[in-house]
Amino acid sequence: MVRHSPVTGRYVTIDVDGHEYKVFYLHNGNGQPLICQHTAGCHNHQWRGLLEDEEFTKDYNIIAYDLPRHGKSDPPHNTEWWKEEYKLTAEHYVNFIVKLCDALELKDPIFMGSSFGGNVALQLALRRPDRFKAVIPVEAADYAPGFFLDWWRHPHANAAQVCASGVWDLMAPQSPDMDRWLTWHYYSQGSEAFKGDLYYYSVDHDLRDELHNIDGRKCPVVMMTGTYDYLTPPEATENTARQIKGGVYIEMNDIGHFPMSENHDVFRVYLREALRIIRERTGG
Amino acid sequence: MAMDVKSWATKFKNLTDNDETIQCMGKYYTCTFMFDMGEQKVIVEMHDGKVKNINTDPAPLDPYDFALRASSQTWREFGQPVPKPMFHGIWAASFRRDLKLEGNLLSMMQNLRNFTVQFELLRKCGVPV
Numbered sequence: 001m002v003r004h005s006p007v008t009g010r011y012v013t014i015d016v017d018g019h020e021y022k023v024f025y026l027h028n029g030n031g032q033p034l035i036c037q038h039t040a041g042c043h044n045h046q047w048r049g050l051l052e053d054e055e056f057t058k059d060y061n062i063i064a065y066d067l068p069r070h071g072k073s074d075p076p077h078n079t080e081w082w083k084e085e086y087k088l089t090a091e092h093y094v095n096f097i098v099k100l101c102d103a104l105e106l107k108d109p110i111f112m113g114s115s116f117g118g119n120v121a122l123q124l125a126l127r128r129p130d131r132f133k134a135v136i137p138v139e140a141a142d143y144a145p146g147f148f149l150d151w152w153r154h155p156h157a158n159a160a161q162v163c164a165s166g167v168w169d170l171m172a173p174q175s176p177d178m179d180r181w182l183t184w185h186y187y188s189q190g191s192e193a194f195k196g197d198l199y200y201y202s203v204d205h206d207l208r209d210e211l212h213n214i215d216g217r218k219c220p221v222v223m224m225t226g227t228y229d230y231l232t233p234p235e236a237t238e239n240t241a242r243q244i245k246g247g248v249y250i251e252m253n254d255i256g257h258f259p260m261s262e263n264h265d266v267f268r269v270y271l272r273e274a275l276r277i278i279r280e281r282t283g284g
Numbered sequence: 285m286a287m288d289v290k291s292w293a294t295k296f297k298n299l300t301d302n303d304e305t306i307q308c309m310g311k312y313y314t315c316t317f318m319f320d321m322g323e324q325k326v327i328v329e330m331h332d333g334k335v336k337n338i339n340t341d342p343a344p345l346d347p348y349d350f351a352l353r354a355s356s357q358t359w360r361e362f363g364q365p366v367p368k369p370m371f372h373g374i375w376a377a378s379f380r381r382d383l384k385l386e387g388n389l390l391s392m393m394q395n396l397r398n399f400t401v402q403f404e405l406l407r408k409c410g411v412p413v
Contacts, residue, residue, distance in 0.1 A: 146379065151389075151393050154390070154393060156390055156394070157390060157393040157394045157396075158394065158397075161396055161397040162393050162396050164397070165396040165397045165399075165400045166375065166393075166396060168373065168375075168400050169372055169373020169374065169375050169376045169400070170375070170376075172369075172372065173366050173367060173372050173404075173407075174366065227369050228369045228370075228372060228376075230369075230370055230373075230375065230376035230379045230380050231379070233369075233370070233380065
């Protein structure tokens with residue numbers, strides 16, 4: 001008996017700001033599109049639990065992509081990317097996500113991302129509330145300084161281990177060993193992109209003077225943060241949500257900065273509530 | 285009442301030397317670090333994944349590569365079986381609490397996988413403060 005997963009993977013080629021990207025994404029489910037962004041320096045396997053969770057896949061068309069330079073999505077094929085330091089910007093990140101949603105012909109998708117994916121969810125709500133039904137920023141805040149560090153790719157250290165163990169205690173001690181070590185494993189694979197991602201996360205992303213321009217009544221914003229997240233501690237997310245018109249904050253107990261990856265069984269309880277709120281506010 | 289530092293050192297050494305996660309990749313885990321717990325300091329000397337020596341009464345000029353310095357209260361939180369948020373690791377406590385990472389941090393980064401695992405053994409053996 002072949003034990004195939006219902007999750008399938010495909011590539012789609014898109015052009016963003018002059019870059020040609022061949023983007024890999026995983027997919028399962030039917031219904032309301034729910035597009036998911038992994039965390040910095042990681043890839044779409046972080047969403048493996050959600051992608052196979054029938055409670056969600058029966059009503060949601062779940063798509064988890066690899067951002068270019070992560071997982072199976074290559075750097076651009078039409079530029080000599082190796083001659084320039086990678087530094088992700090908010091503008092390019094937003095443009096990429098919108099182009100990907102257009103290419104996949106997603107109608108009124110809900111966007112969900114964690115960490116730097118959560119921060120870009122806020123950017124989407126600010127810049128393109130017309131394109132998204134709602135956003136779920138996970139482990140996000142208006143500003144998240146302090147992680148754009150040279151250590152992530154210092155040539156005198158084992159960058160794979162520095163990245164993987166450097167994010168270890170972003171996870172909660174209660175999360176299962178297997179899931180924490182799988183997350184560690186994913187992080188050992190993304191060290192070359194991690195620092196460039198964190199340029200966006202800790203430097204280019206700064207919405208401290210922009211939150212009042214996000215209207216959660218047009219594009220609902222449901223923020224969720226774990227109590228063990230030291231980078232975006234609960235109070236940072238709560239403070240951000242409070243400044244967004246109609247913003248919602250949900251605190252997740254006994255979980256950290258990679259909730260979908262470190263403990264899907266706990267995360268899914270809170271996600272169920274976030275999606276319920278979005279249905280209530282959007283009429284379906 | 286805090287446990288005697290020599291008893292703690294024996295426990296910490298035994299836990300380290302018998303930890304499968306450290307020992308399976310212990311080769312080259314060689315460095316020396318200080319735990320500064322306020323009223324108690326120790327210097328742990330690692331060699332190829334094993335504890336070579338724990339100096340429980342460091343003199344002012346005894347060498348080490350890097351140090352972790354925090355209040356005794358913070359160290360007691362590190363030693364809980366399930367630490368509270370922000371006391372659950374060296375990054376968390378240095379970003380959000382009073383832990384200071386000092387000295388040759390490159391040495392710490394070069395050994396980060398095993399050092400992180402070893403640090404969490406404090407949840408099993410507690411701390412001597």
